[in-house]
Amino acid sequence: MYPLIRNRRLRTTEAIRRLVRETIVTPDDFLVPLFVVEGKGVKEEIPSMPNYYRMSLDYLEKEIKELWNMGLCAVLLFVKVDDKLKDNKGTEALNPDGLMQRAIKTVKSACPDMLVMTDVALDPFSSYGHDGIVAEGQILNDETAEVLAEMSVSHAQAGADFVAPSDMMDGRILTIREALEDEGYQQTGIMSYSAKYASGFYGPFRDALDSAPVDIENVPKDKKTYQMDPANRFEAIRETQMDVDEGADIVMVKPGLPYLDIVREIKNEVDVPVAVYQVSGEYAMLKAAAEKGWLDHDTVMMEQLLAIKRAGANIIASYFAKDFVRIHS
Numbered sequence: 418m419y420p421l422i423r424n425r426r427l428r429t430t431e432a433i434r435r436l437v438r439e440t441i442v443t444p445d446d447f448l449v450p451l452f453v454v455e456g457k458g459v460k461e462e463i464p465s466m467p468n469y470y471r472m473s474l475d476y477l478e479k480e481i482k483e484l485w486n487m488g489l490c491a492v493l494l495f496v497k498v499d500d501k502l503k504d505n506k507g508t509e510a511l512n513p514d515g516l517m518q519r520a521i522k523t524v525k526s527a528c529p530d531m532l533v534m535t536d537v538a539l540d541p542f543s544s545y546g547h548d549g550i551v552a553e554g555q556i557l558n559d560e561t562a563e564v565l566a567e568m569s570v571s572h573a574q575a576g577a578d579f580v581a582p583s584d585m586m587d588g589r590i591l592t593i594r595e596a597l598e599d600e601g602y603q604q605t606g607i608m609s610y611s612a613k614y615a616s617g618f619y620g621p622f623r624d625a626l627d628s629a630p631v632d633i634e635n636v637p638k639d640k641k642t643y644q645m646d647p648a649n650r651f652e653a654i655r656e657t658q659m660d661v662d663e664g665a666d667i668v669m670v671k672p673g674l675p676y677l678d679i680v681r682e683i684k685n686e687v688d689v690p691v692a693v694y695q696v697s698g699e700y701a702m703l704k705a706a707a708e709k710g711w712l713d714h715d716t717v718m719m720e721q722l723l724a725i726k727r728a729g730a731n732i733i734a735s736y737f738a739k740d741f742v743r744i745h746s
């Protein structure tokens with residue numbers, strides 16, 4: 418007896434495979450993270466992120482035009498701040514003429530239609546490398562949320578379309594939403610890093626921004642008192658639901674690939690768009706394996722992006738965005 422139902426019929430040719438394909442990744446899905454530094458004519462490769470760069474504002478302008486011409490329409494900005502400007506309260510983050518504020522304006526003047534999202538957390542501005550204010554070995558929650566709200570308003574003033582708080586303080590979405598409303602930025606959106614895990618996969622990013630927690634007495638060595646325990650699933654749903662209730666327009670799961678079970682779970686629970694951050698360590702792993710000839714870069718990259726989308730992502734923040742477009746078109 419041979420089977421009447423043969424699933425392989427739907428796999429026989431590329432045409433039938435295209436016809437029945439359930440998931441498609443397009444350039445519209447991408448949010449492109451960009452690292453900005455002071456200076457002029459600076460475009461430096463990040464050692465643990467091959468072919469990814471920190472760039473000064475003049476290069477940022479070129480990059481934005483290139484991305485737009487490639488069909489990529491949204492960026493997520495991060496800045497690397499000089500050590501001399503760092504303090505415990507992240508004061509420089511509120512400077513109306515700070516690097517982030519100038520970067521936002523640079524993007525908007527190069528390409529007014531490009532969607533600009535900004536990272537909102539203290540770590541690049543913190544002398545201790547923490548996402549919040551440190552006091553007696555603790556990360557202060559409510560005091561930090563106040564600074565994040567001011568920071569968000571400052572980004573909105575500079576022209577950001579969305580702010581993206583990545584800090585994991587409790588209640589910060591509401592604090593930020595209220596501050597934006599009070600200052601007249603009703604249209605400025607919030608993409609919340611809702612389920613952000615205390616992950617080892619952020620290593621290369623902290624190299625890129627020189628933002629790792631410092632090794633000083635009475636300063637926590639890791640971010641485990643605010644970022645989530647990788648062991649937890651229900652907590653991710655609770656965190657995300659709370660952010661939606663506080664006014665998040667988009668929620669996020671981070672990292673990506675090792676947390677796709679969480680992505681699906683969140684997708685089933687909430688009805689706002691879900692973003693996934695395929696983080697620096699995920700990028701570094703594939704680049705390294707491909708460099709050694711152990712994995713085929715493009716095949717594995719496409720498979721990973723597809724898996725993220727299939728799991729339920731509406732938006733993918735990824736360092737592979739340009740590589741994707743190069744192969745896709």
Ligand code: PBG
Binds near residue numbers: 698
């Ligand atoms: C900062 C922030 C981090 C990332 C995005 N925003 C690092 C961290 O939380 O330590 C990581 C992104 C990546 O690894 O690509 N709050």
